Amino acid sequence: MSTRTIKVDYLARVEGEGALYIKTKGKKVEDVKLKIFEPPRFFEAFLQGRRMEEAPDITARICGICPIAYQMSAVHAMESICGIQVAGPLRELRRLMYCGEWIESHTLHVYLLHAPDFLNYDDAVQLAKDHPQVVQQGLELKKAGNEMISFLAGREIHPINVRVGGFYKVPGRKKDFDPILEKLKKARELAIKTVKWAASLSFPDFEQEYEFVSLQHPKEYPLNEGRIVSNKGLNISIQEFEQHFEEVHVPHSNALHCVLKIRGDYLVGPMARYSLNFNRLSPLCQEIAREVGLESSCRNPFKSIIVRAIEILYACDEAIRIMEEYEPPDQPFMKYELKEGIGYGCTEAPRGILYHRYQVDKEGLIVNAKIVPPTSQNQKRIEHDLRSFVSPNIDLPKKDLTWKCEQAIRNYDPCISCATHFLKLKIENIS
């Protein structure tokens, strides 16, 4: 019985650095390892001793593609310690900003990182040679998201306008949004085309049984708020996260694997949100999803490209609603008093739930911090899916199977840079 080893030493088109190792014996998959060798960055450690107000600006540096997500989870956690809850126009502005991030992050992945796989191109540059209009469409959509973030947050990368309690500055009039509003209306039309185009791609038959985990809110598609739920009965407050989930260090990865204590691996991100919250999508999104034949639950990770496209459409739709209904707040931020305590924040980054927990002393200094990014929560599930994916494709030539495995990993849009922010380092000297 022959043994094959497939090694992809450097995964292209995922954020950060990672490698894949699969070992087979005959037709049986013996071992699968998603190896992360991005250097850990110790954010949880150097947050200690910093002022609580610095948390959004420091944690935004964990990721250049989803800084808003880190800022939102951080400020929610700090606000829970101070006993305030941002509501009204300030809450709406936070949702609006998050919509901008979803648009630009999801669009980048759909068009520049994922689409080449389905059309047999090495990368988006090659795709653009034969399909310039498709790529141009994606770039216009991404630009709309970037401009939304720049307008509200000061700049696209590492935004500067988010603070505990709200913002440093907010638009003073509804008509200030007019230029952006027009762009988002055009973006919404492009998003509809994106859904229809994504749904026209060819997908392997690869339905999996997942435990989907996401936020759920009584009234809205989740962005900043909600309880943590799953399709297998989990329904907890965000404060209970660590009672049900734990991070485990695995030898082959710098990133910690997060698992459900009682059931192991689970999936966060667009498929989870969509499958758990379909009836909270806007009517337009539900209509378009039905039109393209996407059911209210999606369990094929290759079809995540369609789900991301639906979420781009939702983000455009929701952004337009917020801008059209905008009423300037009395103040750009809520006042608060420094308190000591433990605070929790959990918001829906483009890739899934992002959990923050901070302990703050009476001086307002951070005593300790815990950050669990979505990609570290998905890693175990990605390995599980690869094990299932490789088995029926085992007879493919190695080059083809390697390419398919890479594509399978890209289904999850892993942000490996986020997932390696922390590691307990033990040095053992063997002499």
Next chain:
Amino acid sequence: MTSVSGSKRVIGIGNEFRGDDGVGPLLVRQLRQRKDFEKIEFLECSGDTTVLFEKWNPRDEVILVDVICSGGQAGSIYKFDALSAPLPSDLFPSVSTHVLDVSRSIELARSLGRLPKKLLVFGIEGKSFQTDSKLNLKVKKAMEKVTEEIRKEFVDYA
């Protein structure tokens, strides 16, 4: 200012807080202050280089200045005519897989028919990219030479 014949633009690419990676933006800021370069438009690009082509129009003449990270001697200067051939991608580092580096960004522009009338790229070999470090002296020296090259292209022959 954009005329019927297009503008002359110099775009400095890089992060000023990352040592020699800041050579592009810092050069641009120096030249912006000079009267002899007053007819040139100067731009900085410190973030996403994926859509560089949005910083120029088809009739423009453009010079890009960026750091090179090839392991060569600090301060070495490379000059490329990006209209005639793709840039060697191994010279221009990619800072993230979520953005296109300069060489691939130019190829994307080429695929989409978005190249300007003239596109020169100056690369200066950097040595240190540590956070908040100063420019290497040889890199600083190279900035002077690149300034003269830009003058020859955009001022002396204007």
